[in-house]
Amino acid sequence: MLAALLRVIDTLCAIGAGVAALSAAALALILIGEVAVTSFFNWSQPWAIEYAIYLQCFVLFCGAGWTLRQGGHIRVAVLMQALPASAARLLDMVGTVFAIGMIGFASWALWQQLIRTYGFGSTSFYPMGTPIWIPQGMLTLGVTLLLLAFIARLLRLAIGQPADATAGVTGGGVE
């Protein structure tokens, strides 16, 4: 039961990362295309920047849950490394509960905003007038995935499984 739940959350987070990766590719393609058509044909696409910004938002947040599982979000681990293993795990659990509270509040706030945006039928101020709820919905899903990933992390810590899929900071890490 618990294993199945963890598997579902991992899969959802991995799908989110896939969406974010495809968004990164689409973002690059749109902007490369935009450079090509504006410099050679002087023919700018009115939608290019608007859609690029939404894709950027997906790249930043749709993979957030998966990144947590990969141990990719930054935290100060000095104290945790200095503590004995059992105390470190306890501190890790307290921190994870704290994060669930914060990201839970943020997800709830984003869902409320999404419902309001949908109700008002708000559209973007760019030429395309995109209904805002579509990209906002993706952002909200992304942050909700992060919440789920924190919950999965808490469950893993509680049953004594390793919480990060990859150990610590790996080489080639880019900041």
Next chain:
Amino acid sequence: MSGPLLLVLGMLVVTLAGGIWVGVALMSIGVVALEAFRDMRVDRFLASDIWSSSTAVELITLPLFILMGELLFHTRLSENLFRGLSPWTRRLPGRLVHVNVMGCTLFAAVSGSSAATTATVGRITLQELLARGYDKRLAVGSLAGAGTLGFLIPPSIPMIVYGVVADVSILELFIAGLVPGLLLAALFMGWIAFRAWRDPTLVPPMEPAIPRAEALKALGNLVPIVFLITFVMGSLYFGFASITEAAAIGVLGALLVALAQRTLSWMGLWQALLGTVRTCSMIGLILVGALFLSKAMARLGLPADVANQIEAWGLHPYMLIFVLLLFYLALGCVLDGLSAIVMTLPVTLPLAVAAGFDPIWYGVFLIITIEMAQITPPVGFNLFVIQGLTKDGIFRIAAWAWPFCVIMMVFTVLITLFPEIVTFLPHSTRG
């Protein structure tokens, strides 16, 4: 000290020391401070702020430059750099050790990350230097130091983040980083030459000379990187492209180099995209948290409070910069540079500006302090990268890198006394 300020500082120390994820910690402090001291709908403010921060048009170059770096990791640029540069260092005291600095300087001009610069250049140079019997302390230390140039020489990921948080032109920051970056590289090379001249045992016996014709032929290895630099940064400096266009051209250029060298598989491309997602998610969470906290602090009037308090001490501007330098050095030991910048900027930037420093200058100053943070233990990303390459302990690597850290400190004194080193170029392009 006022109530809100005590709360913010107290929560910062407790949450960060407790190992709360930096972005989550910053966001939570903003929420708690607003809930406690302001009568407002914090949930609505938070949601709209997350939305507007993550769709800020200034951030668009961030995923592009990160993707460019990820793609370049899948090329043979590091081998190219070593082969192209090594025949030309024979006459310099310290010989091949200079390839570390020259390679990092060139790679920094196409990469926005210092960890990526260190990893890409180091995976070839360290192996070659150690195999030929160069002194390990000098080889590893110079790589750690020179790798940090990835932040200062444009493009630069932390400069994009600084530009967004401080609301200054990212293009001007990029242009401002160029001269200090090259000067710092020259200082590093000067130190290597000095060390090798004082202690010739650091360098192995001279190898047989390479014929001029072959050395010239080796320069051909530098074609891909020179192509990229002219393609991307050239179009930026000479005003053919906006910064967004330059970033898109950079991704295209990196893709072309990888295709020409036949080093990129579909799997590699997917890995590069996922790597981009990972880095963007990491930066995105911190950035959204920091931007929210800075707006919350502004609503509580905290930056002005702190600024007034510190102004009341009547510090000389140089003294202020010195205090800030010490502050960021201490912070850099336990925090990564990016987090250190975004969480302190709302308070320290107004201070620096009030003391008469240009926000562009202050950005470059901060970038140099976080370069030092990259090589100060126990938390320093370049140390982790080099540990991955050599398996030495991070405190040992940090000790080898220490002289280069000192050079950077001296350099901050230099740019404080002569701020034109930083501001001359961007101001001249303002017209």
